[in-house]
Amino acid sequence: MTKGTHAKKTVFSGIQPTGVVHIGNYLGALRNWADMLDDYDCIFCVVDLHAMTTPYDPAAMPESVRETLMVNMAAGLDPERCTLFVQSHVRAHAELTWILGTCASYGELLRMTQFKDKTSRYPENVNCGLFTYPILMAADILLYKAEVVPVGEDQTQHLEFAREVCRSFNGRFGETFPEPQPKFGPVTRVMGLENKAKMSKSLGNHIPLLAEPEEIWSLLRTAATDPARVRRTDPGTPEICNIHTIHLGFSSEEDILWCEEGCRSAGIGCVDCKKRLAGNMSASLAPVRERYKQYAAEPDYVHDVMLHGAKQCEQRAERTMHEVRKKTGCTTKSNRYLSPKGIQLFRSENSKQTREN
Numbered sequence: 639m640t641k642g643t644h645a646k647k648t649v650f651s652g653i654q655p656t657g658v659v660h661i662g663n664y665l666g667a668l669r670n671w672a673d674m675l676d677d678y679d680c681i682f683c684v685v686d687l688h689a690m691t692t693p694y695d696p697a698a699m700p701e702s703v704r705e706t707l708m709v710n711m712a713a714g715l716d717p718e719r720c721t722l723f724v725q726s727h728v729r730a731h732a733e734l735t736w737i738l739g740t741c742a743s744y745g746e747l748l749r750m751t752q753f754k755d756k757t758s759r760y761p762e763n764v765n766c767g768l769f770t771y772p773i774l775m776a777a778d779i780l781l782y783k784a785e786v787v788p789v790g791e792d793q794t795q796h797l798e799f800a801r802e803v804c805r806s807f808n809g810r811f812g813e814t815f816p817e818p819q820p821k822f823g824p825v826t827r828v829m830g831l832e833n834k835a836k837m838s839k840s841l842g843n844h845i846p847l848l849a850e851p852e853e854i855w856s857l858l859r860t861a862a863t864d865p866a867r868v869r870r871t872d873p874g875t876p877e878i879c880n881i882h883t884i885h886l887g888f889s890s891e892e893d894i895l896w897c898e899e900g901c902r903s904a905g906i907g908c909v910d911c912k913k914r915l916a917g918n919m920s921a922s923l924a925p926v927r928e929r930y931k932q933y934a935a936e937p938d939y940v941h942d943v944m945l946h947g948a949k950q951c952e953q954r955a956e957r958t959m960h961e962v963r964k965k966t967g968c969t970t971k972s973n974r975y976l977s978p979k980g981i982q983l984f985r986s987e988n989s990k991q992t993r994e995n
């Protein structure tokens with residue numbers, strides 16, 4: 639619900655409506671976004687159209703969207719200091735996707751590693767939306783003329799694609815969109831509890847952001863550590879241990895040093911290290927859990943945030959689309975057209991179409 643922020647650079651980022659936000663999302667993205675709220679004109683979008691490209695339950699989608707919005711607000715995306723909305727509430731995302739598709743390279747799309755990854759995970763659902771997903775992402779960004787996009791390392795290829803689409807459109811139709819720049823946060827990759835793949839809800843290797851202290855400890859207790867530390871007396875290498883990575887996100891400098899020195903010298907055991915981390919995480923996330931409970935108790939407020947965000951974004955998107963339609967030669971209802979015989983096909987805006995016969 640930001641006001642008077644247009645002198646600031648615009649930031650755009652999308653949030654998958656998974657319903658469950660985990661500490662990987664928090665450290666890799668959310669916390670960095672929250673730090674940007676005062677310095678940028680921030681727009682954050684729950685990307686339900688993107689979520690349709692992989693198997694999902696339509697009946698559960700509205701609740702997932704709402705839940706995701708609330709957790710993100712609780713994690714620091716204060717709706718009074720940024721714009722939050724739901725992608726499908728602003729129809730122009732789909733329209734711009736089509737137009738940008740005419741400027742996008744098929745060969746580049748074929749090279750997208752996320753497409754290859756998702757088609758191998760869902761071989762029975764290789765749909766065109768999955769293939770053109772990066773074009774929708776480019777449309778999300780360019781629709782608001784965003785100059786800055788906070789990205790994790792797995793999104794750099796999609797952002798580079800969006801930058802190419804931007805250059806291609808500007809080259810063909812005239813300077814329209816600023817080329818979005820990536821912004822990397824301090825922690826970019828948190829591994830799952832088994833330390834084999836990136837933390838993700840779908841792999842079930844995550845710690846939910848809203849987990850209570852007991853759940854945090856129960857998940858950390860069995861989490862993988864440096865495999866070289868078989869016995870308590872074996873020295874370890876904290877840099878290869880995911881527990882150390884999570885310490886970097888939640889612990890004080892003093893505790894990080896304690897973990898690093900204790901690990902290398904075998905002065906501490908992994909259980910000590912994890913217990914200290916569990917305590918730090920629980921304390922650090924307590925305000926997030928508290929804010930979430932407050933939002934959950936105010937469904938009307940959450941609904942208003944969604945409506946307000948959609949209204950603001952619709953207006954901004956419409957300004958961009960007016961320019962895009964004009965530059966690309968797309969017709970609008972206010973255009974007048976003449977048939978070869980000089981008979982007017984469209985009379986004026988809001989008037990009925992007349993048929994030539």
Ligand code: SF4
Binds near residue numbers: 863867874876907908
């Ligand atoms: S002491 Fe800590 S950083 Fe070292 S291997 Fe064990 S859990 Fe990982």
